[in-house]
Amino acid sequence: METGYITIWGKDMAEEQKTVLIVDDSAMLRRIVNDALDILDFEVLEAESAFEGQEQLEKHQVDLIILDWVMPEKSGYDFFLELKEHEAFSSIPVIMLSAEDGKDMMLKAIRAGIRHYVTKPFTHEDLLARVVQVLKLNI
């Protein structure tokens, strides 16, 4: 794995480059999220379905999954429930992206163990702040 450098409190500290997987059926959204993550110098993997996401997870070690709720075939939510049952993947944090800002959907996701929930349209400031927090980049 490549090594990236992240400046923390003015010091250069060698940090292992983090890998983030984006699972979303919309190519445009994948690109927006991928671009947003570019500033943090991650290795970014993309998948356009839960099925492809699963394949990526089997091939790569992933530190964070950014998952779209609504996708044809298998929803992001159902995919998340499957990952939770899977020993190798159950501890990977998930940020759920969803246009459904309904209270019930959000509660359902959080009660199922999703770490963070970002509603579309989301601001990059909020998405990146959550990513920094989940991966503890600022500590």
Place this chain on the structure above:
Amino acid sequence: MIEELKPQEFVKIRDLLVSVCGIVLNDDQDYLVETRLTEMAHEVGVNNFGQLHDVISKDKSLLTRVVDLMTTNETLWFRDQSCWVTLKEVIVPHLIEKLEKGQFNVKIWSAASSTGQESYSLLILIKELLAQKNQSEYFNRFSIVGTDISNEVIFLAKRGIYDPFTISRGMSEERLNKYFTKERKSYKINEEIKSRVEFKNFNLMDSFIPLGKFDLVLCRNVAIYFSGEFKKELFEKISRALVPDGFMMLGATESLIGIDNNFKNLSHGNGLYYNLG
């Protein structure tokens, strides 16, 4: 697994937030508490919100994280045109004049800096106005302190790297070429601009005395979250953090109406700004 939020736990957390952080939650925002604080409950190892309440009420660093989670970090370059016209035509020229009259340096505070766009926009404006007047040598006499309660946004502001979409929210092509360097797909603010700002974590609930005095305070799009009582205290503390002829600016949709304060309202076109009269 964390137990679902019970109504009496919501009331306890809401009361704690308003009394210690000045943040107001409405009755129907119980789901926000549950959706945004569940992660924290996991992290501190409690299994219900009653216990989370007890832990955060004793731990100030957790409380500030709660405030961060309950507010948005959205920001833009040169946000609200009327404010920037006022900065360009009235306030920055006044600050430059202070230097011309012999003041040694000008100190500015961006009191809820989020990811840094406000501070960097202002430095770009200052740089341009100085260049127009052939006074570029004054640039290093300006300094901005950008503060925010959120560690995460401070981390991002210090990096000063922005993705194309974020850049597109208010940064012109011309300024982009002039003040940023392309890094992969993103844009990094140039060192000369960056060197004039220091970002740090700071909670507006705390005393402002350690920060010193400022010629200009930008307190934009943050007071909206606070209770009336806390707003009053906030503006009182800002008035004491200003030099006698200092200025304050709010967001374009904000005003001091209904808040007991000692500021004088001033206007320039559609832009409002304040001084101590």
